[in-house]
Amino acid sequence: MTDGADTARTQRALAALAVDPGGLKGITFRARMGPARQALETALRKLPGPQHRIHPAISDDQLFGGLNIAASLAEGRPVRDAGLADQPTMLTLTMAERTPSGLAARLAQLLDTDRGHALILLDEAASAEEGAPQALLDRLAFHIEPKEAATPVRLPAAADLDVARKRLPRVQIPDGALPMLVTLAARFGIHSLRAPSLALRTARALAALDAEMTVTDAQLQEAAELVYPSRATMMPTEAEDEDETPPETPEPDQANAPDTDRDQSLTDLPDDILVSAIAALLPPDILDRLAAKSTRPANAAGSGAGDRRRGNRRGRPLPSRPGHPSAQARIDPIATLRAAAPWQTLRRTGRNADRALVILPSDIRIKRFEDRSDRLLIFTVDASGSAAVARLAEAKGAVELMLAQAYARRDQVALLAFRGTGTDTLLPPTRSLVQAKRRLASLPGGGGTPLASGLMAAGDLAQLARGRGLTPMLVLLTDGRANIPLTGDPDRATANDDATRIAASLRAQGISGVLVDTSNRPTDTARTIAVALGARYLALPRADAHGISTAVTSALGA
Amino acid sequence: MSLAFPFSAIVGQDTMKQALILTAIDPGLGGVLVFGDRGTGKSTAVRALATLLPPITQVKGCPVNSERPEECPDWATVSDTDLVERPTPVVDLPLGVTEDRVTGALDIERALTKGEKAFEPGLLARANRGYLYIDEVNLLEDHIVDLLLDVAQSGINAVEREGLSIRHPARFVLVGSGNPEEGELRPQLLDRFGLSVEVRSPTDIDERIEVVRRRDAFDMDREAFTAKWQLEDAKIRDSILAGRALLRKLEATDAILRDCAALAVALGADGLRGELTLLRAARALAAFEGDAAITRDHLAAVAPLALSHRLRRDPLDEAGSTTRVTRTVAETFG
Numbered sequence: 001m002t003d004g005a006d007t008a009r010t011q012r013a014l015a016a017l018a019v020d021p022g023g024l025k026g027i028t029f030r031a032r033m034g035p036a037r038q039a040l041e042t043a044l045r046k047l048p049g050p051q052h053r054i055h056p057a058i059s060d061d062q063l064f065g066g067l068n069i070a071a072s073l074a075e076g077r078p079v080r081d082a083g084l085a086d087q088p089t090m091l092t093l094t095m096a097e098r099t100p101s102g103l104a105a106r107l108a109q110l111l112d113t114d115r116g117h118a119l120i121l122l123d124e125a126a127s128a129e130e131g132a133p134q135a136l137l138d139r140l141a142f143h144i145e146p147k148e149a150a151t152p153v154r155l156p157a158a159a160d161l162d163v164a165r166k167r168l169p170r171v172q173i174p175d176g177a178l179p180m181l182v183t184l185a186a187r188f189g190i191h192s193l194r195a196p197s198l199a200l201r202t203a204r205a206l207a208a209l210d211a212e213m214t215v216t217d218a219q220l221q222e223a224a225e226l227v228y229p230s231r232a233t234m235m236p237t238e239a240e241d242e243d244e245t246p247p248e249t250p251e252p253d254q255a256n257a258p259d260t261d262r263d264q265s266l267t268d269l270p271d272d273i274l275v276s277a278i279a280a281l282l283p284p285d286i287l288d289r290l291a292a293k294s295t296r297p298a299n300a301a302g303s304g305a306g307d308r309r310r311g312n313r314r315g316r317p318l319p320s321r322p323g324h325p326s327a328q329a330r331i332d333p334i335a336t337l338r339a340a341a342p343w344q345t346l347r348r349t350g351r352n353a354d355r356a357l358v359i360l361p362s363d364i365r366i367k368r369f370e371d372r373s374d375r376l377l378i379f380t381v382d383a384s385g386s387a388a389v390a391r392l393a394e395a396k397g398a399v400e401l402m403l404a405q406a407y408a409r410r411d412q413v414a415l416l417a418f419r420g421t422g423t424d425t426l427l428p429p430t431r432s433l434v435q436a437k438r439r440l441a442s443l444p445g446g447g448g449t450p451l452a453s454g455l456m457a458a459g460d461l462a463q464l465a466r467g468r469g470l471t472p473m474l475v476l477l478t479d480g481r482a483n484i485p486l487t488g489d490p491d492r493a494t495a496n497d498d499a500t501r502i503a504a505s506l507r508a509q510g511i512s513g514v515l516v517d518t519s520n521r522p523t524d525t526a527r528t529i530a531v532a533l534g535a536r537y538l539a540l541p542r543a544d545a546h547g548i549s550t551a552v553t554s555a556l557g558a
Numbered sequence: 559m560s561l562a563f564p565f566s567a568i569v570g571q572d573t574m575k576q577a578l579i580l581t582a583i584d585p586g587l588g589g590v591l592v593f594g595d596r597g598t599g600k601s602t603a604v605r606a607l608a609t610l611l612p613p614i615t616q617v618k619g620c621p622v623n624s625e626r627p628e629e630c631p632d633w634a635t636v637s638d639t640d641l642v643e644r645p646t647p648v649v650d651l652p653l654g655v656t657e658d659r660v661t662g663a664l665d666i667e668r669a670l671t672k673g674e675k676a677f678e679p680g681l682l683a684r685a686n687r688g689y690l691y692i693d694e695v696n697l698l699e700d701h702i703v704d705l706l707l708d709v710a711q712s713g714i715n716a717v718e719r720e721g722l723s724i725r726h727p728a729r730f731v732l733v734g735s736g737n738p739e740e741g742e743l744r745p746q747l748l749d750r751f752g753l754s755v756e757v758r759s760p761t762d763i764d765e766r767i768e769v770v771r772r773r774d775a776f777d778m779d780r781e782a783f784t785a786k787w788q789l790e791d792a793k794i795r796d797s798i799l800a801g802r803a804l805l806r807k808l809e810a811t812d813a814i815l816r817d818c819a820a821l822a823v824a825l826g827a828d829g830l831r832g833e834l835t836l837l838r839a840a841r842a843l844a845a846f847e848g849d850a851a852i853t854r855d856h857l858a859a860v861a862p863l864a865l866s867h868r869l870r871r872d873p874l875d876e877a878g879s880t881t882r883v884t885r886t887v888a889e890t891f892g
Contacts, residue, residue, distance in 0.1 A: 023777060069666075101653050101694065101697050102652065102653040102655070104653075105652050105653035105693060105694055106652050106653075108693070109650060109652060109693075112601060112605075134596065135596070135694070138596045138597055169778070173774075178767055178770055178771055178774070179763075179767045181770070182763060182766045182767045182770055183763055185766075186761075186763055186766065191595050191596070191597070191759040192595065192596045192597030192598075192759065193597045193598070193599075193759060193760075193766060193769050193770060193773075194596075194597040195597070196766070196770045197770050197773050197774060197777075200770065200774055201774075201777070330656070330658065331666055333664060333666070333669060333721075334721075432738070
């Protein structure tokens with residue numbers, strides 16, 4: 001795909017959104033800071049209607065309105081601030097990949113009220129596991145992920161947009177359009193029924209833009225190309241295959257039957273032209289991304305032996321501190337009164353003379369609590385040939401036992417496996433044990449031992465988890481016989497150097513862990529890695545799954 | 559507030575709709591848990607409930623929706639004795655909510671500006687006699703979950719904090735929805751929901767087309783669409799009202815009780831709550847359908863709703879429990 005096509009899509013999506021912001025709900029724009037994003041932001045500013053920029057840490061008071069404590073105290077009566085979302089507006093959420101689930105739920109509710117709000121997510125996620133919350137992605141019509149393209153995004157003139165907006169309610173949909181969009185969505189394995197609805201509205205908005213009174217095939221195709229690619233969960237099977245073995249897709253006969261006796265022009269479109277057009281827009285790593293997307297980490301908090309963290313809402317109480325009240329911060333009334341008490345006589349002068357209590361914003365004390373964050377156990381399993389011969393099965397058994405314990409302790413788990421030349425994230429951080437078990441059972445063994453790559457992936461995941469407030473811990477199951485360095489070419493000496501170097505960098509990041517030596521005869525190689533990691537070393541030449549599990553549990557100080 | 563999508567216009571998802579209707583007939587059933595994929599109409603169904611349900615009568619201005627003036631709590635200082643009709647409350651509990659907002663807390667406004675100690679009621683007060691809806695219930699913070707469980711069971715919200723000592727009734731039907739891929743629900747919480755439903759995206763292409771068609775018609779002209787379905791909604795509403803009247807007259811015969819027990823034992827369901835819910839759900843279904851007695855058919859129809867989430871379960875077990883219930887029902891009733 002060329003840069004020009006990319007910009008053209010962005011242009012059309014933005015124009016459609018300008019015509020029907022309340023119906024299409026918004027755009028996810030996934031790109032790091034760069035020329036492409038700047039071009040988009042410039043175009044965004046030109047969209048009509050009120051706009052606000054918000055960030056993931058925004059408080060409910062700012063977003064939905066609330067009491068202005070400082071003004072209330074000064075005036076002696078409650079003064080309310082209006083929130084940004086009180087009136088229909090276009091909200092631009094920056095750093096959307098860091099959106100906490102609470103805010104995502106609020107925004108989703110806001111979009112569901114259908115009062116004409118639209119949301120632009122600027123997602124700067126660095127890896128496939130990161131990203132804006134699914135609850136929001138599912139509700140927004142467009143998802144754009146540009147390659148580097150600095151071409152300026154041009155929008156239709158404001159007057160044209162006005163005309164299109166007036167035309168929108170009168171745009172007609174041809175009979176066959178709806179079944180076609182639904183069938184197409186099904187062929188791409190899009191389960192959510194919001195997708196076809198959004199595609200239909202997009203087609204309507206595009207028709208209004210193109211000064212058509214009836215949606216044409218071209219607009220339907222364009223709408224499908226804009227809405228479907230990011231949601232696809234599978235590549236459509238070829239038509240020939242489908243006739244013999246329809247997998248999860250609906251029967252083609254049944255699907256196409258309603259079309260044939262209706263609008264003739266529409267029957268040609270869905271099958272081949274559209275499918276190949278959308279397939280071309282699918283990201284190449286769709287399958288990898290699916291694995292990551294299907295299990296978003298649970299952000300729910302629970303008790304665990306994670307790091308201590310200061311919070312304002314729960315945990316062990318700490319002394320109150322002066323501060324500004326907000327939805328996230330609870331006022332400590334007793335401490336506030338205590339702070340204000342000595343000054344009452346002095347303050348009761350002038351216009352405050354008849355007030356029983358004079359409290360100034362500087363008196364306000366905020367409650368603080370100390371809490372422990374969730375623990376994330378990163379299981380990094382050596383699935384190479386040498387380990388497979390020895391005891392991959394035992395390692396799997398041990399991981400399964402530890403998973404059961406993690407469930408009891410409300411820990412989150414992630415599963416990485418390294419073999420051949422690289423590392424696979426079998427399971428991003430989750431609490432869903434069924435998923436973990438399923439992925440583990442299907443883990444094959446064989447190939448070289450890219451220990452360095454495994455450690456690096458574990459380190460990246462640990463960093464990511466830290467960003468989300470989890471406390472990562474590493475459980476490494478390996479025989480330590482690294483033979484594939486980071487470059488991917490077999491070379492035992494370099495491989496060992498690489499592994500030790502990365503182990504040292506993990507140690508510098510302060511990730512604690514344990515290394516379980518799964519080789520038949522414990523050797524110094526694994527011990528060296530453990531020392532470099534600063535991890536506890538466990539040599540268990542003849543232990544069964546239970547032995548490993550008990551050892552790990554006690555080593556991690558559970 | 560814009561118009562909600564009409565309940566009767568929701569295509570398919572019959573089990574979910576049935577479960578919600580059963581709680582409308584017998585609010586004592588103890589809530590509904592809806593687990594399933596995104597975009598399957600979970601939120602739509604719950605929000606549609608508010609317009610579907612028969613209105614309630616309450617004292618004007620009472621923060622806990624009391625039915626009679628003498629039931630109004632002292633702290634609320636309700637001076638009105640007028641009764642007004644209003645829709646059944648359906649209150650949303652957002653994920654990031656603080657404990658203060660849920661239980662209610664010291665009214666900071668009044669405390670700071672007037673120096674008065676007053677209670678500001680929370681979401682639990684607003685949900686009294688209605689529904690409390692939690693989207694993504696499996697992502698809710700643990701301490702809020704514990705609090706909700708406690709109140710849902712006792713029906714009373716007790717606030718003991720910041721020098722306040724307040725109690726008020728909080729009887730509500732808890733409706734939770736979520737996506738199981740994002741995390742599981744603690745068994746303790748699972749058990750507190752009376753009924754559980756698994757929803758899936760419809761796989762039938764015609765059904766999917768119909769869903770999108772209706773949604774589109776609704777979006778294009780809300781008034782006309784709602785008016786078109788008003789009659790269907792009214793029919794369900796009448797059946798609910800008739801069902802409520804009939805509910806007390808339906809007696810559980812020994813044979814039915816024995817069937818309930820046999821089912822629960824065959825499935826190895828934890829505790830006795832499963833049997834009780836099974837019986838109540840079967841009675842509510844019989845009442846909704848206007849039948850004179852509870853039969854095995856009613857039991858079989860509600861068994862997956864009432865029992866599938868109560869089976870003793872290995873956290874690593876993958877087998878679907880609804881299938882297990884259906885199979886056991888078939889075996890037990892031969």
